[in-house]
Amino acid sequence: MPSIPSNKPYRVGRSRTGLGLFATKPIKKGTKIIRYFGPLLDSKKKEEDAIENKYLFELNDRWTIDGSVRKNIARYINHSCRPNAESDVKPRKRKVFIRAIKDIEPGEEINYDYGTDYFKAYLKPIGCKCAACEKKRKKKRAEAREERARLKAKAERKALKQAEKLAKADAKLKDKLKAEAERKSKKKLKLNGHSPNGMLLNGSSLNGNSRVRASGKKLAARKQPVSAPAPTLQA
Numbered sequence: 001m002p003s004i005p006s007n008k009p010y011r012v013g014r015s016r017t018g019l020g021l022f023a024t025k026p027i028k029k030g031t032k033i034i035r036y037f038g039p040l041l042d043s044k045k046k047e048e049d050a051i052e053n054k055y056l057f058e059l060n061d062r063w064t065i066d067g068s069v070r071k072n073i074a075r076y077i078n079h080s081c082r083p084n085a086e087s088d089v090k091p092r093k094r095k096v097f098i099r100a101i102k103d104i105e106p107g108e109e110i111n112y113d114y115g116t117d118y119f120k121a122y123l124k125p126i127g128c129k130c131a132a133c134e135k136k137r138k139k140k141r142a143e144a145r146e147e148r149a150r151l152k153a154k155a156e157r158k159a160l161k162q163a164e165k166l167a168k169a170d171a172k173l174k175d176k177l178k179a180e181a182e183r184k185s186k187k188k189l190k191l192n193g194h195s196p197n198g199m200l201l202n203g204s205s206l207n208g209n210s211r212v213r214a215s216g217k218k219l220a221a222r223k224q225p226v227s228a229p230a231p232t233l234q235a
């Protein structure tokens with residue numbers, strides 16, 4: 001890690017995305033924190049215009065700072081969508097300063113917004129990892145989890161209600177069948193025990209039935225001699 005004079009209010013340290021710049025002393029809102037510097041690239045020179053890296057800071061149509069040099073400590077400052085600092089560009093002086101836009105406490109990471117072009121080119125494709133975006137993602141995940149739990153509980157309540165309904169219907173049916181069976185057996189008892197002369201019920205009383213069958217047999221027995229072959233006269 002680069003050595004930074006101890007009178008400076010920042011140090012390079014580990015951040016969520018690798019290295020970052022952190023406050024070591026309170027930094028008042030509006031204070032210049034550090035200069036973002038490096039060789040100036042002239043877009044009119046072909047070989048300079050062809051240089052491509054993540055640390056290019058465009059000042060205007062013509063001039064760009066190549067901040068990829070090691071001495072440029074400001075290149076450690078990470079992007080944030082809700083930063084505590086900003087890049088203060090002085091195109092005529094061809095200088096850029098990082099300035100606090102909030103009071104920054106010791107230990108806090110220093111961030112500034114890299115701008116729309118950088119965001120679209122480098123951050124959007126991989127998903128911005130700044131604290132604000134992580135917080136947003138975390139909240140969304142928590143909300144999704146809550147929604148899933150809510151739907152699951154709802155489905156379980158519904159299933160339980162359905163099961164209770166089925167059990168109730170089942171019990172009702174059993175009661176009905178039981179009552180019917182009891183009624184039938186009581187009726188049978190009445191017919192067998194107390195009904196005189198075996199009264200016909202729908203033409204099929206137990207006693208009546210056997211009587212009909214018995215008389216039918218008698219009838220058949222009486223008829224038999226009639227249907228027997230008569231002695232032939234012409235023998």
Ligand SMILES: [Zn+2]
Nearest residue numbers: 081128130133
């Ligand atoms: Zn972000």
